[in-house]
Amino acid sequence: xxxxxxxxxVYYGAIHAVKGVSIEVNEGEIVTLIGANGAGKSTVLKTxxxxxxxxxxxxxxxxxNISSLASHKIVERGLAQVPEGRRIFLQMTVQENLExxxxxxxxxSIESTMKKVFxxxxxxxxxxxxxxxxxxxxEQQMLVMGRALMSHPKLLMLDEPSMGLAPxxxxxxxxxxxxxxxxxxxxxLVEQNAQMALSIADRAYVLETGSISxxxxxxxxxxxxxxxxxxxxx
Amino acid sequence: xxxxSYLIGGxxxxxxxxxxxxxxxMVYGISKMLNFAHGDVIMVGAYVCFFATxxxxxxxAVGVLLxxxxxxxxxxxxxxxxxxxxxxxASLAVLITAIGVSYFLQNAAQLLWTSNPKVFTSVxxxxxxxxxxxxxxxxxxxxVTIAACIVIMIALTWxxxxxxxxxxxxxxxxxxxxxxxxxxxxxxxISVTFAVGSALAAVAGVLLCSAYPTLMxxxxxxxxxxxxxxxxxxxxxxxxxxxxxxILLGVIEIFGKAYISTQLSxxxxxxxxxxxxxxxxxxxxxxxxxxxx
Numbered sequence: 001x002x003x004x005x006x007x008x009x010v011y012y013g014a015i016h017a018v019k020g021v022s023i024e025v026n027e028g029e030i031v032t033l034i035g036a037n038g039a040g041k042s043t044v045l046k047t048x049x050x051x052x053x054x055x056x057x058x059x060x061x062x063x064x065n066i067s068s069l070a071s072h073k074i075v076e077r078g079l080a081q082v083p084e085g086r087r088i089f090l091q092m093t094v095q096e097n098l099e100x101x102x103x104x105x106x107x108x109s110i111e112s113t114m115k116k117v118f119x120x121x122x123x124x125x126x127x128x129x130x131x132x133x134x135x136x137x138x139e140q141q142m143l144v145m146g147r148a149l150m151s152h153p154k155l156l157m158l159d160e161p162s163m164g165l166a167p168x169x170x171x172x173x174x175x176x177x178x179x180x181x182x183x184x185x186x187x188x189l190v191e192q193n194a195q196m197a198l199s200i201a202d203r204a205y206v207l208e209t210g211s212i213s214x215x216x217x218x219x220x221x222x223x224x225x226x227x228x229x230x231x232x233x234x
Numbered sequence: 235x236x237x238x239s240y241l242i243g244g245x246x247x248x249x250x251x252x253x254x255x256x257x258x259x260m261v262y263g264i265s266k267m268l269n270f271a272h273g274d275v276i277m278v279g280a281y282v283c284f285f286a287t288x289x290x291x292x293x294x295a296v297g298v299l300l301x302x303x304x305x306x307x308x309x310x311x312x313x314x315x316x317x318x319x320x321x322x323x324a325s326l327a328v329l330i331t332a333i334g335v336s337y338f339l340q341n342a343a344q345l346l347w348t349s350n351p352k353v354f355t356s357v358x359x360x361x362x363x364x365x366x367x368x369x370x371x372x373x374x375x376x377x378v379t380i381a382a383c384i385v386i387m388i389a390l391t392w393x394x395x396x397x398x399x400x401x402x403x404x405x406x407x408x409x410x411x412x413x414x415x416x417x418x419x420x421x422x423x424i425s426v427t428f429a430v431g432s433a434l435a436a437v438a439g440v441l442l443c444s445a446y447p448t449l450m451x452x453x454x455x456x457x458x459x460x461x462x463x464x465x466x467x468x469x470x471x472x473x474x475x476x477x478x479x480x481i482l483l484g485v486i487e488i489f490g491k492a493y494i495s496t497q498l499s500x501x502x503x504x505x506x507x508x509x510x511x512x513x514x515x516x517x518x519x520x521x522x523x524x525x526x527x
Contacts (some may be wrong), residue, residue, distance in 0.1 A: 089405050
């Protein structure tokens with residue numbers, strides 16, 4: 001098993017945001033975590049990345065307990081996150097953003113990794129020297145994904161990659177996610193766009209007010225009446 | 235010719251402000267806090283250099299290096315002990331702590347070295363260069379100060395634009411959470427920023443006291459405030475802004491003293507600041523972030 005999140009409880013002060021959540025990601029899978037706004041999806045990802053801490057349980061990445069590691073150590077282990085709202089470095093160039101993504105990598109390998117990222121996202125190569133703040137929303141999403149790939153992640157966690165993008169761009173982003181997965185990167189995808197997420201996921205978890213209410217394969221959840229009513233618009 | 239001499243004097247004083255302002259602006263950029271103790275680090279640097287060269291008779295270059303080393307360590311310790319524990323709390327608490335650290339340093343200096351002014355002798359001697367057939371006399375320390383300022387500016391621009399840790403500093407300045415997700419250690423990067431800023435403060439302290447030779451525990455306070463003003467004037471967070479703001483402030487101060495009124499020169503400096511901020515609230519080179527969502 002690649003990632004095992006075991007019974008985590010996360011609080012924001014007195015607010016109990018994540019209640020006893022356990023999820024698993026196997027090697028080579030696309031796993032999605034869906035749920036309404038405020039259900040605690042981003043909180044789960046932030047806790048896995050070490051930006052927040054759980055009061056209980058443990059987080060195991062390749063059988064190592066990473067729940068008390070500093071976030072930069074977690075990235076070194078091969079766990080990258082594409083945060084919500086993109087969060088690229090707006091005042092740095094496209095190339096510098098990618099270099100930051102490779103911060104934990106030996107400097108000799110950066111150039112060849114960047115070539116691979118450019119092959120995946122040719123637009124980024126064209127805009128290499130441009131200040132990232134001047135990119136369009138879709139280009140910024142590509143940059144933030146390319147930036148995460150610079151650290152050679154074994155598991156890529158994406159927090160709402162479809163947010164604020166036109167439908168055609170959403171489709172493009174999702175096909176890139178599938179392509180990355182085929183090349184061997186496991187994916188943990190957090191989405192509000194449940195339809196899209198379930199259609200590419202091997203397995204899925206539904207998060208409701210901080211706890212997992214349903215889990216199953218992507219197909220099972222798409223076909224479930226309850227899920228269809230609650231998240232897929234009928 | 236007197237105009238030219240005032241101008242050079244202003245640029246030289248402004249260079250000192252600029253070097254101090256760089257420390258303010260870098261620390262503000264990364265930790266969004268105003269390190270009001272920065273001015274007092276200057277004073278510590280000047281004392282270290284004073285004791286090294288005039289009491290222990292070490293060569294001036296060694297004295298300067300010792301001052302830089304001591305201030306670097308001091309800056310990192312201040313950040314670790316006083317500011318780091320407060321990183322998650324309201325910025326007002328950090329601001330008050332910084333003022334507390336400032337008073338702590340001044341009083342510690344008073345206890346260790348008394349409040350009697352020490353007469354600091356220029357680390358490069360009192361020599362002057364005569365230009366235009368002796369009509370214009372420029373002291374060596376003036377030239378050294380301006381040269382140091384230019385070298386520091388170039389070095390710092392290169393450092394933040396080309397080194398891994400320099401780029402990490404810029405990334406942390408923009409978004410610490412995202413920087414952590416890149417695998418950047420934010421704590422280490424902030425420590426490096428304080429180290430660099432404090433090393434520059436030591437250089438500024440030595441240059442300042444070489445030009446204005448009275449050294450007291452409060453020596454760093456006023457230049458510290460002026461340099462902070464310069465950083466805001468140029469656009470806080472911007473390295474070229476700190477440079478431009480510092481030099482303009484120095485020139486305005488000297489011209490104000492020379493042509494308007496010695497007593498009012500500080501008032502003139504701050505009046506100019508107020509006017510600039512009314513017209514351009516982000517400072518001369520500070521630019522609002524153009525964010526596309």
